[in-house]
Amino acid sequence: MTSEKEKLNQALYEMKRTAKQLYPLFNAINDEIDKLKEEDPNDPLTTKKTLKYLSENILELGGNLEDQAKFIEKSINHGI
Secondary structure, three states: OHHHHHHHHHHHHHHHHHHHHHHHHHHHHHHHHHHOOOOOOOOOOOHHHHHHHHHHHHHHHHHHHHHHHHHHHHHHHOOO
């Protein structure tokens, strides 16, 4: 049983670590996106808008991963 708990704790650690790595990536991408000139502000699919959308998904993914890790950890600690 201890081995299973250790594996789960290691997986949770990796989930949290990965989530934390996504935040600096999001910031770096956004800094580069902000430097881009908008090709056509009326075009909904410009490179800048597309990259902004993708970077927001990275941020959301990091948040979701972190939330799930916290939920699993809470469940383990409360014996659910």
